[in-house]
Amino acid sequence: MSLFTKSTGCGFPLIQAPMAGVSTIKLASAVTNAGGIGSIPLGAIDYTSSKGIDQTKSLLSEFDSLTEGSRLVNLNFFAHEPQVEPNPTQLENWRKLYAKYNPDVQAPLANSNISIKEIEQNHPEQFGKLWCEIEAFGPKIVSFHFGYPSLKSIDQLKKSGILVFVTATNIEEATEVSDFADGIVLQGYEAGGHRGTWLSTEAKLDEGLSTMVLVQQARKILGSKTLLIASGGIIDKSAVKFFLVDLGADAVQCGTAFILTHECETSPSSQWLWNSITLKESLGTVMTDLILGKRARAVKTEFLSDLIHRHDIANTLPDYGYRYKLYKDFLGANASLKSEYGFFLAGQNYKLLTERLSAKERLESLMRLE
Template identity: 25%
Template structure:
């Protein structure tokens, strides 16, 4: 069954699929460009995006801001005319500068979570860049819609609903995630979609709703789009084990080797629960603190002296293939990976 395109204002993705933004260094220009080339929306994570640059250690933020444009340009070389977006966490130190850098570099859409992107409309004013908050509850959706309406007389261009099976940082309490099967999340998705619909009606536009978290195969896509009425899906974990993914080979193999019982919930220094693959690193940080090697200015609210470990150190190790000393973020279905595929094969299977 051919799916309808995903229409976001004057942007049209022929395939209603958004590739999840995964940092550090997991979804950069290689993966985003490949997805955009196939007709989906390719997304670059700006989290410590300049980590490979020789100037990164001395000037991390300035290097990151410069590398945003460089990665967007590389993705456009892979997919001329494709849709390229950026995932920017609200928790990022100097968040506003990251958004401005992405907008000036020509990002088609900014997808923003890990906090409420309350000022996002102001930061893109005067540009064609679309804006999409990530929400996990009807309360969060209502708050952001009302805030943007009251302060900026605008509404989201798209809304991403991220469920409890997603990878990385999660917008749920730890006790909720330990009883995932008991959560009536389909009901929450329907409530969020209705809230978004009402918001769009006020502005005379349809705001597409994209469902994320645990989308791994065609059956998941059919459930989200046919049963729940979503306009599209966001997929992250499934793209990690593709040839085009920017992650190192050892990272991809960790997914392939993982068993269901290896996928665990861990408390991140960010203050949110996260989902990751159990390894030596996670076992060690349960028992003792791992001091930061140096501060690379990643999070707005961070006191390096109090953190159990440095999340940048842990994610940089993952991006560099030091798997046993790394935080290996993943979605709930990461254990289902069996082989390395191409982006085209994954999209064909999903759609």
């Protein structure tokens, strides 16, 4: 039994990545029931009011009912710095970028992704209530992307027997959290979705380490100090075996591998990607912050390519959260064109997926290491 399975009680050292907007409770529960660790993304929930906590209770209750009380689950939060409301110039730049598509954005300006760090700093009462709920539920893992909250809050989770994982995209980040994190999710550059960089978010300073190089360097520098979880580009059993057996990672985290499972079939992204692959029109991917305000790897559609080619990098745009909300409002005003204007998050290897399986079948295919 590996250190990871000893620490978690998990049947197999694989975590399903928390993919906001794609992951479902059915997916998380199916992965857990099949012997892995399912994940529930909570980063998009607004915890400034009690509604956010009620929403979380509902999600946890549903997971509970589908897993017969299992706590082998990872609850994931975004922990970026608080975002600044955009100024008129930033809003005008955003409108110019989308002018070609005649955006009819009438909804009130708002931050659609409020960080757990901001809740902790500016809404301490709500934060306290949320942490009490998390402790009472007792998940095996609570993980953080884009950074982490205060060490006091992390220590509170650990005293309750909850493992704390933090995402790192470079050795500096991994080293900083190694003294307190039970596990480090090493996110390689090929990973789909939000790039979790937090020490320096400037793209030009990002070394862009692959998952392989990041795991190798972290193991050499950190040794067995903490659990190392490889994440990014892990799409089949050969990749799982490579990271667990050859490189000595303690576990792997897979997101894109599960994006076409039946439990995700209601996701617009899942349907679009499947149609793209089956029609043999699948495109490459690109890392960009244009849509969301934070860098993310997505399929390089005609719409996204056009935005990238036309964007003047000297023009500042609204911060993450606000920019994300503007895009969602734009998409809502063009509901009939969601496929054309969609932003489809996926890892570099998404085109290797050739069939739709259940989450259990996908997990079992990844587990065959012989």
